[in-house]
Amino acid sequence: MRFSRNDFPPGFVFGAATSAYQIEGHGFGGAGPTHWDSFAATPGNVVRAENGARACDHYHRWAEDLDLVADANFDVYRFSTSWARVLPEGRGTPNTEGLDFYDRLVDGICARGLKPAATLYHWELPCAMADLGGWRNRDIAGWFADFTETLMRRIGDRVWSAAPINEPWCVAWLSHFDGHHAPGLRDIRATARAMHHVGLAHGRAIEAMRALGVTNLGAVCNFEYAQPADESAEAAEAAQLYDGIYNRWFLGAMFRGEYPEDVLAGLGAHMPDGWQEDMATICAPVDWLGLNYYTRRLIAPADGPWPGLRTLEGPLPKTQMGWEVYPQGLCHFLRFAHEGYTRGLPLHVTENGMANPDSPGIPDAARIAFIEDHLAELRRAIEEGVPVAGYYLWSLLDNYEWAFGYEKRFGLVHVDFDSLKRSPKASYEALRGALTR
Numbered sequence: 234m235r236f237s238r239n240d241f242p243p244g245f246v247f248g249a250a251t252s253a254y255q256i257e258g259h260g261f262g263g264a265g266p267t268h269w270d271s272f273a274a275t276p277g278n279v280v281r282a283e284n285g286a287r288a289c290d291h292y293h294r295w296a297e298d299l300d301l302v303a304d305a306n307f308d309v310y311r312f313s314t315s316w317a318r319v320l321p322e323g324r325g326t327p328n329t330e331g332l333d334f335y336d337r338l339v340d341g342i343c344a345r346g347l348k349p350a351a352t353l354y355h356w357e358l359p360c361a362m363a364d365l366g367g368w369r370n371r372d373i374a375g376w377f378a379d380f381t382e383t384l385m386r387r388i389g390d391r392v393w394s395a396a397p398i399n400e401p402w403c404v405a406w407l408s409h410f411d412g413h414h415a416p417g418l419r420d421i422r423a424t425a426r427a428m429h430h431v432g433l434a435h436g437r438a439i440e441a442m443r444a445l446g447v448t449n450l451g452a453v454c455n456f457e458y459a460q461p462a463d464e465s466a467e468a469a470e471a472a473q474l475y476d477g478i479y480n481r482w483f484l485g486a487m488f489r490g491e492y493p494e495d496v497l498a499g500l501g502a503h504m505p506d507g508w509q510e511d512m513a514t515i516c517a518p519v520d521w522l523g524l525n526y527y528t529r530r531l532i533a534p535a536d537g538p539w540p541g542l543r544t545l546e547g548p549l550p551k552t553q554m555g556w557e558v559y560p561q562g563l564c565h566f567l568r569f570a571h572e573g574y575t576r577g578l579p580l581h582v583t584e585n586g587m588a589n590p591d592s593p594g595i596p597d598a599a600r601i602a603f604i605e606d607h608l609a610e611l612r613r614a615i616e617e618g619v620p621v622a623g624y625y626l627w628s629l630l631d632n633y634e635w636a637f638g639y640e641k642r643f644g645l646v647h648v649d650f651d652s653l654k655r656s657p658k659a660s661y662e663a664l665r666g667a668l669t670r
């Protein structure tokens with residue numbers, strides 16, 4: 234690695250990130266069915282129709298996995314909790330086994346001298362909630378706040394930080410407009426409602442955690458650098474709108490209490506009645522912002538209804554996901570968030586990393602270079618005065634990459650999905666060396 238801990242300000246933290254459905258093994262421990270189970274069971278949605286029933290079997294191997302985090306000299310372990318594991322019906326009677334699991338996990342994280350960074354929702358909506366309309370139903374904000382309270386009553390005394398929802402754009406747009414994630418809808422009315430209710434659920438969960446006295450609360454959003462595909466005014470306008478939908482909608486709501494006008498021009502007619510009254514809840518104060526950053530997109534105009542844009546393949550080197558490697562976007566978004574929205578709050582890069590077709594024993598040099606180049610951009614932001622406080626790798630383990638199944642390998646640690654053997658990759662060893670205290 235081209236850097237060490239000493240190249241970062243005192244107190245700067247490094248972490249490894251995972252999510253519940255992607256690693257735990259949802260078939261274990263009495264968890265209820267989720268919309269990812271039924272989405273994956275529907276032909277054509279997921280590569281080889283793979284699901285998270287076994288995943289990395291982290292449910293049983295969590296201690297070994299936490300040892301890997303600690304041995305790499307990370308400071309923070311960012312994990313998520315499964316709503317359906319805690320409340321199999323989404324509400325009502327909790328699953329004791331599920332609560333016990335997260336209790337043990339948090340204790341295990343603390344026992345290894347790591348900081349537990351919890352995300353409450355990372356996409357596996359209980360089927361019972363989906364049956365009631367899921368993110369299209371305004372009541373989801375209350376159901377989610379109740380789940381938050383149930384879980385945080387159990388682990389809130391020990392978590393170092395907590396964020397309600399991972400990547401609201403994916404929960405709303407990718408899943409209700411693009412149809413690429415569960416519930417697989419392609420409907421603008423459903424999208425507008427989800428785009429609003431996910432923010433409302435975030436705000437209600439923040440309120441619930443404040444009421445319980447849980448501290449260090451944040452929001453985790455994802456960002457993509459929108460580059461006009463050519464020099465035309467039309468491409469510039471399309472890229473600006475893509476940026477609004479992806480990057481400015483949730484930041485605007487959470488940090489300014491307003492939605493961007495250019496996006497409202499298209500979504501406004503489909504928004505739920507009285508949405509304006511919810512904005513004060515959505516922008517409940519938080520203590521930090523988490524930014525998940527992977528790539529840029531080239532955007533061109535397209536015929537057809539709003540938003541009238543399409544993405545084109547770019548010329549830069551790509552990861553196994555086909556995503557262009559564009560480290561400069563990370564500095565851009567850190568600056569953008571700080572100057573336009575968070576104005577001094579600590580920023581954490583809560584996800585960054587790449588998928589690579591790794592095999593054990595073959596060094597993942599591309600991942601090492603990816604991390605180095607992104608950390609160089611992160612350091613550039615710090616030098617410019619942006620208060621960046623942490624950087625977390627996605628991901629600790631190769632895992633279930635949603636609609637792409639198990640083929641895309643994001644891990645610092647290779648997982649053999651037959652034997653479930655974990656084998657640290659060269660990037661893991663390189664980070665361990667760089668993070669030595």
Ligand code: IFM
Pocket residue numbers: 252255400525584627633634643
């Ligand atoms: O695997 C996902 C994760 O669940 C959320 N952020 C992006 C990652 C890579 O696609």
